Amino acid sequence: MSMHLFRDLENVRQELLAMGGLVEEAINKAITALVNRDETLVAAVLEGEEVIDQKEVDIAENCLKVLALHQPVASDLRFVVACMMVNNDLERMADLAANIADRARFLIGLAPISIPEDLIGMTAMARKMVKDSLDSLVNEDAALAREIIQRDEEVDETHRLMYQTVQDHIRQNPDTLDEAVHILSVSRQLERIADHATNIAEEVVFMVEGQIIRHQSDAGEMPPK
Amino acid sequence: MISPAEISSPGRVVTTGLADGVPAGGAEAHVRADSFWVYYHGKAAVSDVTLSIPSGQVTSIIGPSGCGKSTFLRAINRMNDLIPGATTDGGLYYDGHHVYGEDVDVTVLRKRVGMVFQKPNPFPKSIYDNIAYGPRIHGIRDRSTLDGIVEKSLHRAALWNEAKDRLDDNALGLSGGQQQRLCIARALAVDPEILLMDEPTSALDPKSTARIEDLIGEFRGRYTIIIVTHNMQQAARVSDLTAFLYEGYLVEFGETEQVFTRPREKQTEDYVTGRFG
Numbered sequence: 001m002s003m004h005l006f007r008d009l010e011n012v013r014q015e016l017l018a019m020g021g022l023v024e025e026a027i028n029k030a031i032t033a034l035v036n037r038d039e040t041l042v043a044a045v046l047e048g049e050e051v052i053d054q055k056e057v058d059i060a061e062n063c064l065k066v067l068a069l070h071q072p073v074a075s076d077l078r079f080v081v082a083c084m085m086v087n088n089d090l091e092r093m094a095d096l097a098a099n100i101a102d103r104a105r106f107l108i109g110l111a112p113i114s115i116p117e118d119l120i121g122m123t124a125m126a127r128k129m130v131k132d133s134l135d136s137l138v139n140e141d142a143a144l145a146r147e148i149i150q151r152d153e154e155v156d157e158t159h160r161l162m163y164q165t166v167q168d169h170i171r172q173n174p175d176t177l178d179e180a181v182h183i184l185s186v187s188r189q190l191e192r193i194a195d196h197a198t199n200i201a202e203e204v205v206f207m208v209e210g211q212i213i214r215h216q217s218d219a220g221e222m223p224p225k
Numbered sequence: 226m227i228s229p230a231e232i233s234s235p236g237r238v239v240t241t242g243l244a245d246g247v248p249a250g251g252a253e254a255h256v257r258a259d260s261f262w263v264y265y266h267g268k269a270a271v272s273d274v275t276l277s278i279p280s281g282q283v284t285s286i287i288g289p290s291g292c293g294k295s296t297f298l299r300a301i302n303r304m305n306d307l308i309p310g311a312t313t314d315g316g317l318y319y320d321g322h323h324v325y326g327e328d329v330d331v332t333v334l335r336k337r338v339g340m341v342f343q344k345p346n347p348f349p350k351s352i353y354d355n356i357a358y359g360p361r362i363h364g365i366r367d368r369s370t371l372d373g374i375v376e377k378s379l380h381r382a383a384l385w386n387e388a389k390d391r392l393d394d395n396a397l398g399l400s401g402g403q404q405q406r407l408c409i410a411r412a413l414a415v416d417p418e419i420l421l422m423d424e425p426t427s428a429l430d431p432k433s434t435a436r437i438e439d440l441i442g443e444f445r446g447r448y449t450i451i452i453v454t455h456n457m458q459q460a461a462r463v464s465d466l467t468a469f470l471y472e473g474y475l476v477e478f479g480e481t482e483q484v485f486t487r488p489r490e491k492q493t494e495d496y497v498t499g500r501f502g
Contacts, residue, residue: 002499071458073485073497210487 005070012062012083016090019055020134022048023090023097027130027193030100031123034186035115037108045101049094056091060084075207082207086137089196089203093130096189096196103182103189113179116165119187122158125151126190129197136201142208143222145201149213150220152198159191255280255419255449256301259316263296266310270296272473273315278466283441283450285460285481288470289496294453297470298421300324301451302338303331319419336363339412343424345404347396347411352379352388355396355407359415374414382410383440402433409440420444422452426459438463457497461485469493 026045033041063084066072072080107113129148136145166184170177205213213219254277263271271293278284286294296305303324305311317324319338336359347355356375365371375392379385384406388399396407405425412420422441426434441463444450454460460467460481467484469477469492477484477493488494495501 005499073457073461074488074494076498077486 002070005066005072005076008062008066008070009072009076009079012059012066012080015055015059015062016083016086017134017138019052019059019087019090020137022052022055023094024127024130024134026052026094026097027100027127030097030104031127033101034104034107035120037104037112039105039108042101042105042108046098049098052091052094056087059087063087078207078210082203085203086200089199093193093196096193099189100186103186107179107182110179110182111176113173113176113183116162116169116183118158118162118165119183119190122155122162122187122190125155125158126194126197129155129194133197133200133204136204137207140204140208142205145204145208146220146222148201148220149198149205152194155191155194159187162187253280254278254318255320256451257316257318258297259318261297261300261315261317262313263293263300263305264310264312264314265296265308267312269473271300271470274470274473274475276468276475276478278449278451280449281446282465283445283452283463284466284468285464286451286453286468286470287455287457287460287496289501290455291472292470293473294470295423298423298451298453299340301419301421302335302340303329304340306331332362336415337417338419338421339415339417340421340423341405341408341412341425344428345401345408347399347404347407349395349397351393352396352399352407353392355411356414359411363415378410378414381413381443382406383436383443384410400433402429402436405429405433405437406440409437417448419449419451422450424453424455427455434459457485469496471496 026048029041029048030045032038033045063080066080070076129151132144132148135141136148162184166180166187169183170180173180199214202212202214202219205211205219209223211223256278258274258276261271261274262269274293274297286298288294299305300313300317301319301324305313313325319334322329324334348358350358353375356378357371360371360374365374376385376389379388384403387403388407391398396404399407405428409420409425426437429437438459441450441452445465450464452460452464464481467479467481468475469484469488469490471492477488477490479489483489484493485497488497
């Protein structure tokens with residue numbers, strides 16, 4: 001590989017990892033803002049979103065530059081294509097973190113309500129999926145990526161159950177309708193964050209193995225030896 | 226025509242990790258090498274190559290300098306016979322006939338298996354005589370028949386419009402790109418079935434290169450094309466199948482799209498990504 005290509009690929013890798021770190025931090029801050037009713041963290045997430053948006057544009061431009069100047073093939077090509085897709089997923093995750101921060105801001109302005117235990121569990125699952133998806137990207141770990149894909153169903157199921165939980169809560173506490181709706185919205189944002197972590201995991205499998213496993217019901221299963 | 230699944234079937238991978246290149250399911254192989262070797266003064270330049278090149282498709286042979294790709298190409302129409310000390314072993318078949326069989330008429334073989342070289346090499350004759358040269362050798366004397374062959378060949382090589390008003394001009398007056406298309410027309414004039422191309426665009430500018438690549442695309446289905454190229458983007462652009470040779474051995478043979486996006490062998494991966502070679 002030419003030194004020029006190596007340098008440009010490494011640059012994309014470092015930028016993407018830095019962006020991944022920012023997105024992970026934004027999600028963590030948004031959730032903490034919600035649980036701790038912390039307006040400072042809400043502001044930090046919303047301000048950080050602009051930085052992430054700019055990073056997304058920079059990374060997309062650098063990926064295009066690599067494609068145009070070096071015309072990479074094989075693993076280098078898969079890496080650049082995967083980076084472009086991961087870049088898009090990370091930016092969407094940052095948007096969702098900002099949505100959670102928005103919900104937190106509304107909730108801070110309302111009377112405190114207890115956060116459903118399932119939602120706490122769901123935040124832990126989604127955060128772990130985000131962290132692991134980035135680790136699988138860094139370490140080019142397709143086995144971990146496949147495991148993440150399998151976890152998504154659990155988050156989806158928890159989100160489905162959240163509807164019932166919120167309905168029950170509203171029936172018992174009709175005066176907290178607004179709060180409950182915001183909580184349900186947070187659940188929805190977390191479920192979508194987990195979907196994007198799943199996308200990243202699928203992109204890691206593509207990058208490592210060259211197989212496109214999107215839209216496959218058995219995507220999380222290991223390929224036959 | 227062989228299907229991608231038949232080529233890329235994991236079951237077809239043999240000891241060196243390469244596809245053995247034998248089309249499955251009775252697919253038609255136009256050229257087939259079976260443990261084929263070429264030696265120069267006893268030193269192997271092509272080693273134990275087994276592959277089948279299907280009819281009507283474009284097959285690229287890639288690999289670093291000295292890997293044996295041009296030697297393999299030249300073996301197919303016995304151009305290596307002209308090199309002192311060149312010997313072969315194993316099987317090399319064309320339409321099922323052994324290329325190195327005792328009963329092979331090399332002139333007839335080269336009529337059916339045409340060749341285009343790296344550097345355009347027109348004869349120092351008129352454009353017309355360059356094209357008519359081969360048919361005349363094969364006994365065609367009738368002027369109107371030769372006229373028809375010249376026009377058809379120049380049309381197929383996309384040179385007719387540029388050459389039709391100067392057929393009696395010396396071919397050496399053509400530009401490099403035109404000379405190469407003339408050489409292609411000359412090869413087509415004897416109505417070959419296979420066209421061997423040994424780095425046919427490496428001496429040409431990008432525009433002339435694009436015209437030759439377009440021609441290769443138009444020839445698909447009509448001729449079986451085997452092209453040796455150092456330009457991997459060219460191999461990726463023009464060919465249906467790609468064979469990677471390294472130090473005389475066939476490392477990998479498969480669909481071009483697969484070889485350039487998901488090579489099976491690490492050596493192929495390292496070569497196409499420029500990590501060695």
